[in-house]
Amino acid sequence: MANNDESNNGKKLRVLLIEDSPTCAALARAQLAEAGKDAFEVTVADCLAKGLEQLSAGGVEVVLLDLTLPDCWGLDTFLRVHQHAPHVPVVVMSGMDDQELALRTVHEGAQDYLVKGRDDGSLMVRAIQYGVERQRLRQELAREQNLLRTLLDSVPDRIYFKDRQSRFLLISRAMARLFHLDSPEQAQGKTDFDFFTEEHARQAFADEQRILQSGEPVLDKVEKETFAGGRSLWALTSKLPLRTQDGEIVGTFGVSKDITSLKLLEEELAQERTFLRAVIDAIPDQIYVKDIGGRFTDANRATARSLDVASADELVGRCDFDFFPADVAAGFAAEERAVLDGILPALHRESAIAFKDGQTRWIATTKVPLRDSQGRIIGLVGINNDVTERKRAEDQLHDLNFDLARSQNELLGVLDDLKKSHADLKAAQMQLIEAEKLESVGRIAAGVAHEVKNPLAILLMGIDYLESEPSAADPGVAMILKDMRDAVHRGDAIVRGLLDFSAVRKLDLEPTDLNAIIDKSLLLVRHELVKANLTAVRHFADGLPPVMIDSIKMQQVFVNLFMNAVHAMKQEGTLTVTTRVRTVTDVAHNPGERDADRLRAGELMVEAQVDDTGHGVAADKITKVFDPFFTTKPTGSGTGLGLTVVKKIIELHGGQIQLMNRPEGGVRVVVALRAGSGRVGDSPIGGSGID
């Protein structure tokens, strides 16, 4: 074609004339010049060797060849030229009108065979021109065939051509490989039934028959191909009718692309998408996607449920204003605007949200921008988590903690109480041990009294006898006898005290006026009071309720108290006795006190208070005053049992006795007894009586 273009442009066709006869050469040149209208540029070579040399030099577009040359002859001459330059068209000129030779040269590739001398030149020109054109077409066809061949040999896709019976005419090398064939040619005449399962082959055959009948192609069909060996793959196939130039359908052709890996990827992707969707839908959190306008584009089931719509599809295109009170929705919108503007993502922000149904629930929200592949924000993804229950639990926990703390305090209080009770019990135990000791003392005293008093009786009687003797008139003897008598009385007093103590077991209770008892007791000590020059003052309450007491023992109590006062004051002083009624308000109980003895708020008590103006009791001794054999009196003046007995008697009455120093000096003793019903005293230290 290029040559043609060049000739059209007025460029001369370069002709190599290989001719050994100068005459013939000149003639030919002249004829070409005349008939060819000067379209040729002729070069002459007078032998084959030179001709080939010229060809090698290049630029020759057509060869005009005489077969009979000095260095070669006949058909060989053509063959050597043709072999040397196969793409250059050769027109043979021969002196031999040899039909057979002519046919053979043309068969071997010569463009024409002209017999010299029979032509005026026009035949030669035409032969050259045709030859050149024919050669050009042949080359073009070869190029196209080459293109097709290249295509079929190198594309990875399968390309095939079939006849009307679906027999392969031509297949691409890739397809041959797939069919495990050594070359594409081996497929010729075979069908899909030779390579695929019958099922697939039948299907393909049906498709192709349809195409043959309708002329309609099947384009981009995705199909699964299963080979006879069981191997299968996915292909994207197009099948078209194969037509002749006239349009007649003579078969089919098609292209199949192996998309197995794509298909697998797609399946994987689909699976992942399904999985993801299932997860998103199953998750209790609300997950949703909104566009930049705040409209839902996707949402999971939890979101649909929370907004009370049947499915997430119903949410698409709607916005928060459709579901929340306007102010709440506006709040969301502002927040989302900030997220979309890239100012701040909302991360697990907890807030109480009022829903349209009036319920308020605690929602933890996370909202992040959604970006496209270019990174532009195209909306947002939100995750809402209803944390109401957790909040409630937290509140409860808080309350419980509070309660726990309070309970702990209460427990600590109880513990304190228990500790105190324990201490009290311990004290009570000590008291009981003490009581047991006293009881033992009492028993011993009773036992000992008899053995001690008899000798004392002997001594006293002896002293009396001696005093009646004349020798007693001697002052020294008299003094000794008096000292002895005092000693006997002292011993006797101690034993008697012990006996009194041990004898206090049973009470003879009668409702009694305490004032009267105190008066009697004062009478009994009147002599002592007068002797010590002491004044007795009475502040008696009028109309005291009676107390249940043993009069004699209570008298013993007050005589004891008064005598202690007398001894404390010695000379000059005032003994003040006050009586009153008191209602118990504070119920602090004393260690070791028995439950039954414990005073209760509201109980009515009759109290007697004995004050003296004496020397008082040293602070370190005041707790011991009720202990047996404790005395502040000079040796010989007290038995150390008086207050011990007093306390025991009061306790037997279910009463209380307290001894304290008065701020203004002296001692105050307060005896408190239950008004009205006294208690029948069974001895706290029990024991059988010693009579």
Next chain:
Amino acid sequence: MDKKRILIVDDEPSFTRMVKLYLEKTNDYEVTEENDGAKSIATARACRPDLILLDVIMPGCDGGDVVAQLRNDGDLKKVPVIFLTATMSQEGMKARGGAIAGFPVVVKPVDAKKLIKQIEKSLS
């Protein structure tokens, strides 16, 4: 004036001797001692006392038992009795009642003068 015969029953010989010495020194009394409670009735029958001083607690036999026997004895049942006791408190006496109840009691150790006062009171 005839001397009054007094029987003193006490398991303590020193005491009975001392009482006897003192009382007889007054020349008003003639005293018989008995230190075994169990023999006291027999002794009493023998000496025919005007008054008996009787210890309460004695080995093998106590004052209560003695007084019970005395009261069953036709000759002795009217003899006044004064109890002598070393251990008994007033309350104990009262509580005991029975055989001792109603009798005067002198608690040991006792002043000789107090004893004589009680004896005189019982004899009158």
